[in-house]
Amino acid sequence: MDVNKVAPFLDAVGVVMPQLGFQNIERGRLAISSDPKISSQGVMVIVGLTDQIRGNVVYNMSVDSAKKIASTMMMGMPVETFDAMAESAISELGNMLAANAVTLFEARGTKTNISPPTLVVGDSSVSKIGNVNNLVVELKIDGIPIEIDVALDK
Amino acid sequence: MAEEKTKIRVLVVDDSPFSRAILINALPEEEFEVVGEAEDLSSVLAQYSQHRPDVVTMDVAMPDIDGIGCTARLRKEHPEAKVVIVSSMWDEAMAQEAKAQGACGYLQKPVQADELVAALREAIGLHRLPEELDSLYPGVFAGALVDNLNRCGISFSQEDLIQEAKPGDTSLGITILVGITGEVSGRMAMDLSYATASELARSLLKREPKRPEEVHQVMAEFANIVAGHATSRLNKQFKGLALRVSPPGIITGEGYRVISPHIHSATLSAAIFDGKVVLSVGFKKEEVAWT
Known part of the structure; x- marks a missing residue:
């Protein structure tokens, strides 16, 4: 997998997160794996991709990360439990990140479309069938760990 | 999966051959296919049944029935019919009446090509769908x-x-x-x-x-x-x-x-x-x- 090809998914983080009140984005481990399975850290936002880029992008984070991010997105409102309001915020985060990536792809002449986000909460994993190229990127956003998994058709 | 690209099939209704020709010429061939032309109520109903077009352009002034009445009759038999009124006459009351009878859009002649294309697209793609x-x-x-x-x-x-x-x-x-x-x-x-x-x-x-x-x-x-x-x-x-x-x-x-x-x-x-x-x-x- 050519990392440059999926760069818009990472670049979108740098565009979207500052708009939501986050300042510092640190990129950690970046790995390419052929393992089709992505294990949840607690909360996954899954967005389907069609057209020239086909697959799924998964925003994967712990419940703790999800609560912290939701809190910042809701202007610092305390989030004690990962409730419906926080679920909606994190789902919207996945939508914004993926939609922004689509715009960046389009600017490069690559057409792709996204499905609405689906949130999976709890002990789970997600995998794809067929030949899979899976890019895993660990990020820290204002110190909050979050992982982006891009699983695309080969 | 490759996307199947199908043309939007149109029935053009107008009692004037000249007006029909103008409308037909305004529709880009790569996107639209004119499947029929009709000039009165009976030909509208017959052509619609035969071709099942995606959308109908409808003139208002016709010999046996006005276009709004024709729209009502057509939609009574084919409730799924999508009709865009194209008429040289326009006033608020007529537009309201056309809408009440189930028309998706109302354009005034002379119609600009892009306006017509947009109205037909909207009729099938956005308006009722x-x-x-x-x-x-x-x-x-x-x-x-x-x-x-x-x-x-x-x-x-x-x-x-x-x-x-x-x-x-x-x-x-x-x-x-x-x-x-x-x-x-x-x-x-x-x-x-x-x-x-x-x-x-x-x-x-x-x-x-x-x-x-x-x-x-x-x-x-x-x-x-x-x-x-x-x-x-x-x-x-x-x-x-x-x-x-x-x-x-x-x-x-x-x-x-x-x-x-x-x-x-x-x-x-x-x-x-x-x-x-x-x-x-x-x-x-x-x-x-x-x-």
């Missing part, structure tokens, strides 16, 4: 599920499906998630237990599945086929909808919840073997609400 889609898609997905269960030897009829008032969001163990993109976007989730999935996989494979991964993969293929069939059926019914499905994601685990906060879902369950298959399909709220 989401509302109709909203009431139709659950049945289409249910049909696709039942057809594909039957195809693999499980006798099941659409009447045996149970409509769930509210999706229970805790998974039974396996969820196949298929994203849907297009003029409206959404997703389909098929949920079932491992035991039910194994039985279903055995029926599909006609042998014992070898490993859990094989069960998961067969379920993903099955869900993909159901979603594919349902979306193609909707694409045929609503031109311009251009639905596509994303590669299925296989979610497995224990006691996890699947939530789609921005979606209106219809949930159906089918009791098969000793368990059930729960199919939840929905589209994004703001798009479906678009009228």
